[in-house]
Amino acid sequence: MNPSAAAIRIQKEYSKKTRKSHALYKKSMSCFPGGISHNIRYFAPYPFYTKFAKGKYLRDVDGNNYTDYWMGHWALLIGHSHPVVASAVRRQTSHGTLFGTVNKLSLDLAYAIKKGMPRAELIRYSSTGSEATMYAVRLARAKTGRRVVAKIVGGWHGYNTNLLQSVNYPFELDEGLGLIQDEEQFVESIPFNDLERSLKILDTIRDDLACIIVEPVLGGAGCITPESDYLHGLQEFAKRNDALYILDEIVTGFRLSFRGAAHVYKLDPDLFTLGKIVGGGLPIGVLCGDKDIMSLCNPVGREKSEVACYIGGGTFSANPLTMTAGLSTLKHLKENKSAIYPKINKIGTRIRKGLKKAFSEGGVDVDVKGIGSLFMTHFLNKDIRKISSALDVGLSDRDLLRKYHFALIAKHKMFFLPEKMGAISSMHSLKDADHLIDATQQIVQSGLLSPAK
Ligand SMILES: Cc1ncc(COP(=O)(O)O)c(C=O)c1O
Known part of the structure; x- marks a missing residue:
């Protein structure tokens, strides 16, 4: 499928399953500048509205569950609402x-x-x-x-x-x-x-x-x-x-x-x-x-x-x-540190390696950055071959990054705040890492991230 047809399809899928969120976003526009209370919480065409969060999951007002990789601005190392x-x-x-x-x-x-x-x-x-x-x-x-x-x-x-x-x-x-x-x-x-x-x-x-x-x-x-x-x-x-x-x-x-x-x-x-x-x-x-x-x-x-x-x-x-x-x-954290840190770091390593492999096998040029339980994919182009500063990030292909993150949200029930790094909590598992890598492979194969013809 050509990339713009793939993008339109994903957008339609998102709109279909987030109708209540859409209605709330329209109302929010009359209360908050831009409909939001933190500049980065908006993403196009409108953000879903969360009703419930537990462990590694977010659930929106339409009943969709997402595996969360934003984890409250990276704050929730032991998950949402830990018992x-x-x-x-x-x-x-x-x-x-x-x-x-x-x-x-x-x-x-x-x-x-x-x-x-x-x-x-x-x-x-x-x-x-x-x-x-x-x-x-x-x-x-x-x-x-x-x-x-x-x-x-x-x-x-x-x-x-x-x-x-x-x-x-x-x-x-x-x-x-x-x-x-x-x-x-x-x-x-x-x-x-x-x-x-x-x-x-x-x-x-x-x-x-x-x-x-x-x-x-x-x-x-x-x-x-x-x-x-x-x-x-x-x-x-x-x-x-x-x-x-x-x-x-x-x-x-x-x-x-x-x-x-x-x-x-x-x-x-x-x-x-x-x-x-x-x-x-x-x-x-x-x-x-x-x-x-x-x-x-x-x-x-x-x-x-x-x-x-x-x-x-x-x-x-x-x-x-x-x-x-x-x-x-x-x-x-102190009582469980010998289990938690090796676990989240291992998941992080698997994700970074797996994403690199999935993108490279699909012919998409990326640099996957991060350490421990933090990770982020950057889409390279002919000028930017490696990411080591914010300037490199600014010059990388941000449009592909937005498309990739939005596809994870809309099609694969995984939440990344578009354009922001992902964070792993102690509630995530190696299986989640594998699901993310599989989803990435599917997105690559869908043609969404291919150069426009
Ligand atoms: C490194 C760093 N410093 C400071 C802040 C600001 O913290 P707050 O959003 O709680 O004001 C942030 C927020 O993301 C941050 O990432």
């Missing part, structure tokens, strides 16, 4: 959902975090990852007395204005309206996996460099792993120049290992941020790190003349429901 988490949260609900006071649960979660990540000498909770990275930057500026923040081209640290630069291809344009150009002079972007160029750029700003902030694996930009000594090179530069080295582990923390990416890549950040998994399915951000640096935000017992770095937390920070969900998740 251990769900019953703890139910119990806590009857004891109070928002105390607005200090509570022991926040302390218990802090100790659970420190067990896995002893570099978290002191901790501050917030309700989102975006806040955590915003506070990290503020603290770095406070500590160093400098202004410039270095981030990676394509690096995503949430919607905090400080770091809303060079996020989306083609990277050199403003990231939309409403941002003030004067602020942009204090952010410098460096190319991932190109240490020589990164160091050259950093050298030009080193006297005013407050911090380098980096995701150890670029997540939103396309699941790109660091090459050899890239992260160490940045760390070494930061330490040598009295700037802070900040790892954004909001995706990788408790996913790449119980001790996070810092352990896997043997890094020693001054500060790091967590989110997603540590919230156990409820909203969270966490800023952690060196106690001397974190102490700058200690508001207690200061002389009147001594000003603290005021970072927030927010009305809902350390709320007992999130603390409970996070704590039961980390407890479950």
Whole structure:
């Protein structure tokens, strides 16, 4: 079948089985800009509306079940509504959902975090990852007395204005309206996996460099792993120049290992941020790190003349429901880590290998990126032969990627948020990996991904 006929057929199939979702989407347009409450949750022609989620499955309002590879923005390492988490949260609900006071649960979660990540000498909770990275930057500026923040081209640290630069291809344009150009002079972007160029750029700003902030694996930009000594090179530069080295582990923390990416890549950040998994399915951000640096935000017992770095937390920070969900998740992970991490990593390896083989046997040129339980397919073209940076991803064939992900949703009952990386949870199995590889083979054979004639 020619590719456009295959695409039309898939679209028709999706429309036929998601009628209620379509009606809800039309209504949503009158309530929310674009019908959505998170920019990336829209996909064409309209997203299905989820009614229920359990384990590795999502069920939509039309009764379709999907094996989920988006897993709540990659947050649900032990699956949707895990029984251990769900019953703890139910119990806590009857004891109070928002105390607005200090509570022991926040302390218990802090100790659970420190067990896995002893570099978290002191901790501050917030309700989102975006806040955590915003506070990290503020603290770095406070500590160093400098202004410039270095981030990676394509690096995503949430919607905090400080770091809303060079996020989306083609990277050199403003990231939309409403941002003030004067602020942009204090952010410098460096190319991932190109240490020589990164160091050259950093050298030009080193006297005013407050911090380098980096995701150890670029997540939103396309699941790109660091090459050899890239992260160490940045760390070494930061330490040598009295700037802070900040790892954004909001995706990788408790996913790449119980001790996070810092352990896997043997890094020693001054500060790091967590989110997603540590919230156990409820909203969270966490800023952690060196106690001397974190102490700058200690508001207690200061002389009147001594000003603290005021970072927030927010009305809902350390709320007992999130603390409970996070704590039961980390407890479950700790007790089962010798089974869970090898299992999800093995599934990840099988998927990456299997997808590569399926595409290459079908004559479709791809690079499958990822590590551990994260993976993503990129469609290559004559200019881009390999993916090692966000720029490569921007120049790869995004249209084929959208078609591939949509075909998985519409025809094969597998949910990938189109254009985003996939994540495996402990609820997935090797059989799921095989189903995904089979589905991919069928999509390749259908002609959907062939060049248009
Ligand atoms: C690496 C990274 N940092 C920060 C954030 C922002 O977290 P949140 O969406 O909770 O604000 C995200 C979200 O996807 C992320 O992937």
